Amino acid sequence: MGRTDIGPPDYREMLPDVIKKNYGKWKYHETPRPGVLRHVSETGDEIYTVRVGSPRLVSIDFVRDLCDIADKYCDGHLRFTSRFNVEFITDSKAKADGVIAEVNKLGLPVGGTGNSISNIVHTQGWIHCHSAATDASGLVKSVMDELYDYFTNMKLPAYVRIAVACCINMCGAIHCSDLAIVGVHRRPPKVDNEKIIAQCEIPTTIQSCPTGAIRRHPDPNVKSVIVREDLCMYCANCFTVCPAMPLADPVGDGVAIYVGGKVSNARKPPMFSRMVVPFLPNNPPRWPEVVDVIKKIVEVYADNARKYERMGEWIERIGWEKFFKLTEIPFTEQHIDDFTHAIETYRTTTQFKW
Amino acid sequence: MADETPLLDELEKGPWPSYVKEIKRAAKKNKASKDLLGIQELSYKDRITHWKHGGIVGVTGYGSGVIGRYCDSPEKFPDAAAFHTFRVNHPAGWFYSTKALRKICDIWEKYGSGMTNFHGSTGDIILLGAPTENLQPCFDTLTENGFDLGGSGSALRTISGCVGKARCEWANIDTLDIVRDFTSEFQDEIHRPRWPYKFKIKASGCPNDCVAAIARADFTIIGTWKDTLRIDQAAVKNYAENGFDVKGLVVDKCPTDALEWDEKTKTLTLRAEDCVRCMHCINKMTKAIRPGVDTGATILIGSKAPIIKGAYLSWVLIPFIKIEPPYNEIKELLRKIWDWWDENGRTRERLAELIERKGFKTFLREMGIPPVPQMIYKPRANPYVFF
Amino acid sequence: MADEVTGELKQKIIDYLKTVSKAKNKEVARDIGADKHVVDKAIAELSKEGVIEYVYLGASFIKLKGGE
Numbered sequence: 010m011g012r013t014d015i016g017p018p019d020y021r022e023m024l025p026d027v028i029k030k031n032y033g034k035w036k037y038h039e040t041p042r043p044g045v046l047r048h049v050s051e052t053g054d055e056i057y058t059v060r061v062g063s064p065r066l067v068s069i070d071f072v073r074d075l076c077d078i079a080d081k082y083c084d085g086h087l088r089f090t091s092r093f094n095v096e097f098i099t100d101s102k103a104k105a106d107g108v109i110a111e112v113n114k115l116g117l118p119v120g121g122t123g124n125s126i127s128n129i130v131h132t133q134g135w136i137h138c139h140s141a142a143t144d145a146s147g148l149v150k151s152v153m154d155e156l157y158d159y160f161t162n163m164k165l166p167a168y169v170r171i172a173v174a175c176c177i178n179m180c181g182a183i184h185c186s187d188l189a190i191v192g193v194h195r196r197p198p199k200v201d202n203e204k205i206i207a208q209c210e211i212p213t214t215i216q217s218c219p220t221g222a223i224r225r226h227p228d229p230n231v232k233s234v235i236v237r238e239d240l241c242m243y244c245a246n247c248f249t250v251c252p253a254m255p256l257a258d259p260v261g262d263g264v265a266i267y268v269g270g271k272v273s274n275a276r277k278p279p280m281f282s283r284m285v286v287p288f289l290p291n292n293p294p295r296w297p298e299v300v301d302v303i304k305k306i307v308e309v310y311a312d313n314a315r316k317y318e319r320m321g322e323w324i325e326r327i328g329w330e331k332f333f334k335l336t337e338i339p340f341t342e343q344h345i346d347d348f349t350h351a352i353e354t355y356r357t358t359t360q361f362k363w
Numbered sequence: 364m365a366d367e368t369p370l371l372d373e374l375e376k377g378p379w380p381s382y383v384k385e386i387k388r389a390a391k392k393n394k395a396s397k398d399l400l401g402i403q404e405l406s407y408k409d410r411i412t413h414w415k416h417g418g419i420v421g422v423t424g425y426g427s428g429v430i431g432r433y434c435d436s437p438e439k440f441p442d443a444a445a446f447h448t449f450r451v452n453h454p455a456g457w458f459y460s461t462k463a464l465r466k467i468c469d470i471w472e473k474y475g476s477g478m479t480n481f482h483g484s485t486g487d488i489i490l491l492g493a494p495t496e497n498l499q500p501c502f503d504t505l506t507e508n509g510f511d512l513g514g515s516g517s518a519l520r521t522i523s524g525c526v527g528k529a530r531c532e533w534a535n536i537d538t539l540d541i542v543r544d545f546t547s548e549f550q551d552e553i554h555r556p557r558w559p560y561k562f563k564i565k566a567s568g569c570p571n572d573c574v575a576a577i578a579r580a581d582f583t584i585i586g587t588w589k590d591t592l593r594i595d596q597a598a599v600k601n602y603a604e605n606g607f608d609v610k611g612l613v614v615d616k617c618p619t620d621a622l623e624w625d626e627k628t629k630t631l632t633l634r635a636e637d638c639v640r641c642m643h644c645i646n647k648m649t650k651a652i653r654p655g656v657d658t659g660a661t662i663l664i665g666s667k668a669p670i671i672k673g674a675y676l677s678w679v680l681i682p683f684i685k686i687e688p689p690y691n692e693i694k695e696l697l698r699k700i701w702d703w704w705d706e707n708g709r710t711r712e713r714l715a716e717l718i719e720r721k722g723f724k725t726f727l728r729e730m731g732i733p734p735v736p737q738m739i740y741k742p743r744a745n746p747y748v749f750f
Numbered sequence: 751m752a753d754e755v756t757g758e759l760k761q762k763i764i765d766y767l768k769t770v771s772k773a774k775n776k777e778v779a780r781d782i783g784a785d786k787h788v789v790d791k792a793i794a795e796l797s798k799e800g801v802i803e804y805v806y807l808g809a810s811f812i813k814l815k816g817g818e
Contacts, residue, residue: 011502011503011506012507013424013425013511013554014511014550014551015506015509016452016511016546016547016550017451017454017546020454020455020456020458020539020542020543022454022460022463023458024458024529028529028530032528032529033528033534033537035528035530035531036532037532037649038532038649039650048532056530058530062379062380063380064380064381064385065481065482066382066385066479066480067479068385068386068388068389068478068479069389069467069471069472069478070389070477071388072464072465072467072481073465073468075464076461076464076465076468080461085461085462086458086459086460086461087459088456088458088459089457089459089482090526091486091523091573093480098530118379130484131484134412135403135406135407135411135412135413135414136399136403136491137414137432137448137492138412138414139414139415139432141412141414144403144406144407146382147374147407149379150377150381150383151377154379157377160379177668177669177670178668178669178670179668179674180483180485180668182575182579182666182667184578184668185575185578213710213808217711219671244669244670244671246670246671250711250808250809252416257411258411259409262411272576273571273572274570274571274572274640274642275570275571275641275642275646276641276643279572279577279578279676281674281676293407293410294373294374295373317612349672350673417806418805419804419805421803421804423797423798423800424797424798424800425797426797426812427804427810431806515806516804516809516810517810555790555793555794556804556810557775557776557790557793557810557812560809705775705776705786706776706786710774710808711809
């Protein structure tokens with residue numbers, strides 16, 4: 010047996026010299042052009058960071074291509090951001106220009122800084138997940154193809170963070186994004202009475218349901234469960250603990266769209282994203298219905314928000330009734346919350362707009 | 364085997380870099396990646412996932428770090444029938460030498476599909492797709508080369524933090540060192556899942572919170588300061604003279620009306636007692652305004668995604684604490700929280716859900732933390748008080 | 751010492767795991783009447799020795815390796 014519990018490599022071995030030298034000494038930064046940051050240190054040193062979009066799901070040869078560029082221009086170092094962008098850090102503008110030329114040759118975009126739409130945080134989807142209600146990589150590709158110019162420019166009122174989660178487990182914890190696309194089921198689980206005996210514990214499965222929709226099978230000779238369909242909210246928690254309760258369904262599954270969340274504390278405190286489209290069908294390979302709605306929301310926001318106003322701050326200022334009007338998204342009974350604390354979302358004032 | 368993939372081929376078009384091109388690139392060298400392409404095409408045709416629950420796979424001594432995955436059509440895709448994934452713990456801040464990155468590529472070329480995520484959403488390097496028999500040798504080779512696995516299951520998940528002092532002037536705490544130190548201290552908690560469910564720790568250097576610590580971590584560490592903003596009046600004047608609307612874009616947008624602007628003298632003054640350290644003025648006038656120098660962190664707890672009782676944002680537990688190595692105070696608090704949660708939590712109950720069930724008051728008593736108004740937006744309106 | 755892992759404790763854990771399909775560490779500690787922190791340590795050792803393995807079904811549990 011090999012070594013265990015050694016932990017990851019020490020980050021200090023992974024830093025380029027210019028970072029080691031100026032660690033904790035940075036004074037200010039500016040953004041000379043979209044996708045490039047210039048940081049200036051108390052020591053007088055300066056660095057240029059080139060931020061590059063990546064599909065995240067990449068081959069090792071892609072990583073090797075990145076390494077070739079870093080070896081040539083960046084002292085053999087590079088880093089990734091929390092939104093899956095690649096960052097090449099250099100000590101001169103000339104080298105930064107060299108990086109830009111090389112990444113463009115590889116077909117990779119430079120951008121994602123300032124008031125732009127950065128890379129989409131996303132999950133595995135049909136590439137690798139058993140509980141996915143939609144794909145993630147394909148949705149991201151389709152949406153980013155359409156919003157490409159917003160990545161390479163900084164023309165929005167504020168930055169817009171988009172995220173995709175392929176089910177409501179939300180591995181990407183996307184519940185506080187300006188725009189969130191979430192895979193949803195709309196059919197209750199189909200109980201497999203044969204598999205359930207071998208694969209699941211009945212009491213655990215019953216307990217897993219947050220609405221008490223799962224009961225023991227009425228026939229005591231059948232060691233299985235039944236689902237009260239009127240109580241099921243398709244959360245798939247039962248499927249997570251019991252593989253014999255699949256919910257995935259080609260017609261039932263699709264995506265919902267949430268809007269207006271943020272995590273930064275700048276100006277308004279962090280906010281949750283709110284549902285604006287309860288369901289759109291899975292329509293691979295390009296999910297045109299989803300792309301259209303996302304694009305529409307971004308354009309209406311870009312035209313109407315004030316400078317530096319995040320999506321959620323803009324909607325709070327104009328009111329949700331105005332948001333639905335401007336975006337022409339139909340308001341339905343699904344938009345009205347009926348889960349825990351729902352009443353806190355009901356309007357307890359005569360103040361509203363038409 | 365998939366020789367024709369008309370649906371996926373559509374995703375090779377368009378300006379954004381294509382993951383389909385990447386799978387095809389890997390598929391030229393690797394049969395498992397070729398089958399991955401076929402499985403993905405089939406999902407696009409059927410509009411449903413073709414992966415099954417994981418079952419038991421792993422490496423000796425660990426309950427974490429490997430996600431088991433089997434295809435539901437092994438007869439069609441024999442080379443990706445077992446397609447397990449490694450979560451490899453990233454170096455803090457996601458900084459790499461190309462030497463280390465190339466090493467990982469070589470190891471993955473030998474043992475796996477050649478497909479990766481840089482990175483997974485929790486922060487690990489994701490190595491996607493290895494057959495069961497390759498798991499142990501691949502893991503052994505990874506550790507021989509200085510890499511180790513991250514968390515999965517009911518364990519401490521891979522800890523992440525923002526770029527911090529390595530490249531940011533707003534880092535009020537040394538996020539990279541916190542991530543490194545805590546990751547090394549809690550290896551057992553990361554690798555051997557024993558709790559009711561997952562637990563996440565994230566550290567951001569300032570309230571801009573670039574790693575979403577306030578939305579995505581049971582234990583949230585956010586750098587802040589206790590004294591006042593540092594304002595460079597000459598630089599402020601420079602902004603104003605270059606046409607930047609200091610009043611309209613900064614002063615008027617201060618959420619607590621803590622800034623004052625003298626148009627005549629082009630001077631910006633702060634009523635420090637009104638400042639809530641939101642970062643807006645600093646973000647917009649990077650050359651003129653900086654955080655204070657009496658720095659530390661606010662500790663918040665509880666955030667998580669919706670499963671199962673709904674999504675939470677983290678809320679304030681400790682308004683201000685100095686964060687310096689060896690971080691003993693924070694580590695003791697974490698251990699106390701884990702003990703209480705493990706003792707009282709039901710299976711799949713996250714910390715915030717347990718606190719909601721038992722009451723925040725009970726939690727504070729158990730932790731020995733006195734209540735302060737910074738923990739809440741407003742006091743209760745109802746009369747149902749337990750004494 | 752109460753916080754030391756003994757061979758006797760490990761055997762108790764193995765015997766206990768023979769009676770259940772899977773368990774959480776805290777259930778093992780409760781049912782064999784031992785301190786949880788020591789049981790955690792013992793289970794870590796048993797895992798490194800390849801005696802027990804982890805199973806994930808919505809949450810993680812331990813079981814005897816190869817057992818049903």
